[in-house]
Amino acid sequence: MRMTLHTDYALRTLFYVGLHSERRVSIHEVATAYGISENHLVKVIHRLGRGGFIQTVRGRGGGLTLARSPDDIRIGDVVRHTEEDMTLVTCEPMDENGRACVLARQCRLRGLLGQAVGAFMAVLDDATLGSLLSEDDSIVLRRIFALAQVTEG
Numbered sequence: 805m806r807m808t809l810h811t812d813y814a815l816r817t818l819f820y821v822g823l824h825s826e827r828r829v830s831i832h833e834v835a836t837a838y839g840i841s842e843n844h845l846v847k848v849i850h851r852l853g854r855g856g857f858i859q860t861v862r863g864r865g866g867g868l869t870l871a872r873s874p875d876d877i878r879i880g881d882v883v884r885h886t887e888e889d890m891t892l893v894t895c896e897p898m899d900e901n902g903r904a905c906v907l908a909r910q911c912r913l914r915g916l917l918g919q920a921v922g923a924f925m926a927v928l929d930d931a932t933l934g935s936l937l938s939e940d941d942s943i944v945l946r947r948i949f950a951l952a953q954v955t956e957g
Contacts, residue, residue: 811886813840813848814857818882821858822874822933828867848886855885874934880925890921 820834831849835842849868852858859871870877884890 807883807887809844810848810851811883813838813845814852814882814886815879816840817845817848817852817868818857818870818877818933819936821868821870822877822937825870825874828861828865828869830867834868851886852882855882857882857885870933874937875932877933878929879931879933879936880929883925883928890925 816838817834820837821829831842831845835845849858849860853860853871856871857877859869861867861869
């Protein structure tokens with residue numbers, strides 16, 4: 805299973821904002837910390853805002869904050885919100901040329917792959933943003949991000 809860059813950036817953004825929960829962070833700051841495009845990040849942040857994961861404040865003194873406690877943000881919910889399609893394979897009774905799939909009547913692969921996606925999502929549903937933000941890790945990661953800011957600037 806492979807997630808889109810959109811989901812990757814969404815999770816990274818939540819992680820960064822969660823690490824800096826004592827203040828608002830800017831889009832520029834998040835983009836610089838990860839070395840990603842601000843333009844692309846704006847789309848990701850807009851979607852996270854619509855999903856109720858982050859709050860955005862415009863203008864001077866504005867920025868990003870979590871919309872709820874890190875312990876209330878389930879990673880599975882974020883992935884479901886940001887991924888367009890969780891299908892591993894396209895199983896259609898007919899292919900694009902109108903031919904019937906020879907496996908359609910007896911194929912159990914579709915059900916198996918559905919179970920695999922379900923198990924994958926169950927693991928993500930058990931994790932929260934808060935469970936990924938341990939205090940020891942937070943200290944180290946803040947130093948890493950601070951160094952990235954210094955070398956960028």
